[in-house]
Amino acid sequence: MAPRPFRLGRARTGLGLFAIRAIKKRKRVAEYKGPRLNVKDALKAEARGNRYLFEVNSRWTIDGKARSNIARYFNHSCNPNIDCTIRSGRVFFYTLRNIKPGEELTFHYGNDYLKNVIGKSNCKCSRCLRRKAKRARELRAVRKRKEVRAAAKKRRKAA
Ligand SMILES: [Zn+2]
Known part of the structure; x- marks a missing residue:
């Protein structure tokens, strides 16, 4: 993959990822990386408060808590400009539209997360x-x- 077209920076809710140059629509920008956990270990990690678990299918979950997993810094938005696809157990993020330099890259975490973790009226x-x-x-x-x-x-x- 080419050098990252975004950088880590201060967002409204902590850290976030911001485009450093224009990025075209449907461009792959990152992969969600980390060890694969089976269901048992994923449940254990969740119970310990790990908020970076990405379920890829009914058997495997990626534990993305390592700071080296840059994709963990994508913030939630109800009007996101990136989305992900799962291909053979790997999670890739791609842009949903053309992105301008300086724009924050955001991802919709899903309605369960929005309702249960963020709280619908607390979304920033x-x-x-x-x-x-x-x-x-x-x-x-x-x-x-x-x-x-x-x-x-x-x-x-x-x-
Ligand atoms: Zn929102």
Whole structure:
């Protein structure tokens, strides 16, 4: 594989991976690497709090907790720009669209993870933050309209 088109950097929720140059759509960018664990060992690792387990099929799970596994730094997003495919027990990440330099590379961890680990209302991906900001703006607008109406009523009463 060519030198990595991304670098490790500070993201909103810890470390993340950021494109250092434009990356074309459907380009393979990384592999999720680590020892393969059988079901028994994977369950043990999970019980110990390992959050970097990647289940590749009903028999094998990749333990990606080593820092050398760069793919462990992809953060979750509800609007991801990379996805993965599993080929003969190996996990490869590829881009879903053209990526601009500086853009963070993000991956959808799956709805179970979102619900159980992150918590749906706690997600800090850019889409969720944008939605929250929009909701806050709408609420402010509603409040504002109410205030304006109340003020008009007062004026009518005073007149
Ligand atoms: Zn989100």
